[in-house]
Amino acid sequence: MKNLIDTHFHLDHYRNYFEIAKTITELEQYTICVTNSPGIFLSCKNLIPETKYLKFAIGFHPQETTLGGREINDFIRLISSTNYVGEIGLDYSQKSYMSKPLQLKYFEQIVEICASKNKFMTIHVRKAEKDAIRILEKYHPTKAIIHWYTGGCDDMLRLVDLGCYFSINTNMVKGSKKENYHLLPLERILIESDGPYTKVNNKKYTPALLKDAYEEISRFYNNPDLPRNIYYNFEKILLS
Incomplete structure (x- = not known):
């Protein structure tokens, strides 16, 4: 398999991040390395050179209770230095996260x-x-990817109607919501690892396992051409 793409990967959550970064480029796997805050994004950019295959995204994670006004100002200031944003979003699953307002x-x-x-x-x-959905409907971004979606079918299809893409990982196609993902149009599917928080072949994910992850997800969709489809989808979203 060539031109494999990982749209959501936490490089900074690995202890051997220098080695992992080198592997990504050697394997020629296009990888979006998300971060949880502007500070982490800046540290990653200063420590690890970006390449054709490795790019950093600036994040503002809703689970990070330390983020506030100064950090959102940093985010706004730094966003011009990258084309990629993430991990961002909303999470109401625990009261210990950043407040809902x-x-x-x-x-x-x-x-x-x-x-x-x-x-x-x-x-x-x-x-x-x-x-x-309400916020995305208000602003209509053209390059929105929903990472590891766990909600219901109706909301998922509403997000499809809004033009969103969905990144699928190996844990998702084995989980309780797996049948929902068959409802997604092929042209809206991308692949993520969410490494190190997924497993492939019962092993904690590393970039050396991306090929195996693609094979597992291709079997789930019964689509041997899925890698080619994913590459086309990724190319389309970048050009939109």
Whole structure:
């Protein structure tokens, strides 16, 4: 398999991140390395050179309770230095996360900016589908990817109607919601690893396993041409 793409990967969550970064480029696997905050994004950019295959996304994760006004200002200042945004989103699954009003405030600010600047977004949504739909419907971004979707079918199809893409990983196609993902149009599917938070062949994900992840997801969709389809979808979203 050639031209494999991983749209959501946490490079900074590996201890041997220098080695992992080198492997990504050697394997020629296009990888979006998401971050959880502007500070982490900046640190990653300063530590690890980007390549044709490895790009960093600036994040503002709703589970990060330390993020506030200064960080959103940093986000706005730094967004011009990258075409990629993530991980961002809304998460109402636990009270210990950033408060709901702050999540809504920051997410709407970020979506508005990304829509106006046509930025690629990888979005985390958990138990907050209706609010995410409302905000995305307001600004109509053209490069929105819903990462590891766990909501219901109706909301999923509404997001499809809004033009969203969905990134699928190996845990998703084995989980309780797996049948929902068969309802997604082929032209809206991308592949993510969400490494290191997934497993492939019962092993914690590393980039050396991306080929195996593609094979597993291709079997789930009964589509041996899925890698080619994913590459086309990714190319389309970048050019939109």
